[in-house]
Amino acid sequence: MSDGEVGREADEEVLEGGNVAEAVVRVGDTVRKPWRRSSPGVHSLLAHLEEHGYEGAPRALGRDGRGRQVLAYAPGTPADRMAPMTERELYRLGGLIRALHDLAAAYEPPGEPAWEVAVASRRAEIVCHHDLGPWNLVRDGPRWTFIDWDGAGPGTRMGDLGYAAHGFVPLHAGGAPAEDARRLRALADGYGCDGAQRRELPDAIGHEVRGMYDLLVEGARTGRQPWARLHAEGHADHWGPAAAYVEEHRDVWLAALRL
Structure with missing residues (x-):
């Protein structure tokens, strides 16, 4: 061009x-x-x-x-400016993420791409988006589009789904564990999680949310941008308590996800 x-x-x-x-x-x-x-x-x-x-x-x-x-350009409204998703919408979201992951599993990167993954995954299964949050989902009627792929790179299916769970269920401090567990189940059901994935998902959520908090704290310590700026703007005040909430109710999530 x-x-x-x-x-x-x-x-x-x-x-x-x-x-x-x-x-x-x-x-x-x-x-x-x-x-x-x-x-x-x-x-x-x-x-x-x-x-x-x-x-x-x-x-x-x-x-x-x-x-x-x-x-x-993806026309529409970011999901974080809309009402929280219904359980039916969470189910659909799970399916959209599953379709992405299944296609990513067949993707062969050319050469050795220089990915920029913010929170390192425990292992590399597929290339993931790594920021599947409401701020990166644009909704235009029946069309849903994930934007901002700059942080894509190797990761795990449940890590990517777990990050989405944090933002879309949502799993935030002060939530209602029983209701959140039911909504988490809808997301996992839509994805089609098998038994092993359901057992992995709660800890994967914790890894992603705690990882974001640690990234912000480390950014503040070292001055690394944009994490130092985001820490100064108060983002760690959300991610730290969210991580504690996810970890505290791990057994609730496991029970709700059980087949």
């Missing part, structure tokens, strides 16, 4: 809502954002998903004349 295709500066609409990505703008029916070292792998993954008919991710359209990523 040429600079002429990018359009004038006045044609660029700054998109809000992200905590990590900088200078994300909309140009017509595309999104432009900085090219990162992870971008070659991310765009390859998105091309794989598109090739196999997955509709829950944006199309990757290469780079523009300024060297920025170009992605198809």
Whole structure:
């Protein structure tokens, strides 16, 4: 794409809502954002998903004349600006994540991509999104699209699903454990979790949520960005208590998930 295709500066609409990505703008029916070292792998993954008919991710359209990523714009409303999902919607969400993971299991990255995974997984099963939260799900009627794939990389199915559980169930401090457990069950049922995955999921949730808290604390200690900034903005005040809540009620989650 040429600079002429990018359009004038006045044609660029700054998109809000992200905590990590900088200078994300909309140009017509595309999104432009900085090219990162992870971008070659991310765009390859998105091309794989598109090739196999997955509709829950944006199309990757290469780079523009300024060297920025170009992605198809996903119209709609971010899920974090909508009412919490119903159990039926959580079931559907589980299926959407399962379809993503099954396609990712067949993905073969070109060469050795330089992934930028924020919280390291316990092992590498597939390439995961790693930030499946309501802030990254755009809903437009029946179409649901996960955005912001810059942090994709090797991980586990239950880690990715567990991170989604934190945001969508949600599993936050001050929740109602019995109700949250029922909603977690709907998400896992929609995914089609087998017995082993159901036993793994509670600890996977804990690993992801505690990992985010530790990342923020370490960022504050070392000055590493954007985690130091996010810590200063108070994000650790959410993730720490959320991790404690998830860990405290581990047996409740296990009981609810049992087949």
